[in-house]
Amino acid sequence: MVTVEQIKEKLPKWPDKVIEEWLLYFANDIGWPPAEPLGTDRWGGILGNRPLSWWAEVEWKEEKVDCSRAQLSDATQQRIAAVSDPIYANTASDVEKGQYRRPFQYILENGAFANPALAMRDGGRLHFIDGHHRLAALTDLREKAPDALFAKPGRQRPATEQTVWIGTHAKGELPLT
Incomplete structure (x- = not known):
């Protein structure tokens, strides 16, 4: 079971609510963290084909x-x-x-x-x-x-x-x- 805290290791500035609302379900469904480069797996579509390093700047x-x-x-x-x-x-x-x-x-x-x-x-x-x-x-x-x-x-x-x-x-x- 992936936790909010595990996701925050890659996205430390993100509010817990954003992670809970958007990423937590997918992380528990298809695994965490996404591979980099994203390739053609499901994470690519979810993350708008941007790597986690890009999302960390949001x-x-x-x-x-x-x-x-x-x-x-x-x-x-x-x-x-x-x-x-x-x-x-x-x-x-x-x-x-x-x-x-x-x-x-x-x-x-x-x-x-x-x-x-x-x-x-x-x-x-x-x-x-x-x-x-x-x-x-x-x-x-x-x-x-x-x-x-x-x-x-x-x-x-x-x-x-x-x-x-x-x-x-x-x-x-x-x-x-």
Whole structure:
């Protein structure tokens, strides 16, 4: 069982919450640390084809940010469409449906992400690194959900402003994917 402390050996400046939210599951699923160079294994996609030495230069800050579609990078918009479109076309697998429905239900009931997603600024837009299912659910609740879904007392369409971990690389660089 990989621990937060073991991951912090490679990423010492990272907040525990960022590690818990993003890397811990994968570390316990596919092993830790990732091989360098990353190659074509799963870590390459997770880490945006950047080595851990690059990620060690990323600082994280929790911020409330506008997560409306206009504020999202093109790559992020494509990723949330890849999550949402199969749901609405009824072609998503049961696993994909579950990965979407959990954040959808949480946001519907609470108006916010259960845990902050992770993003980096790409110019004036947000490039999300983790949390695409949450972001797809938020976008769909704002743009596609019928008004009747919000008829239950206490429910309202969620705000576009959400708490997100914003990463900033020391050289202003972004992940490659």
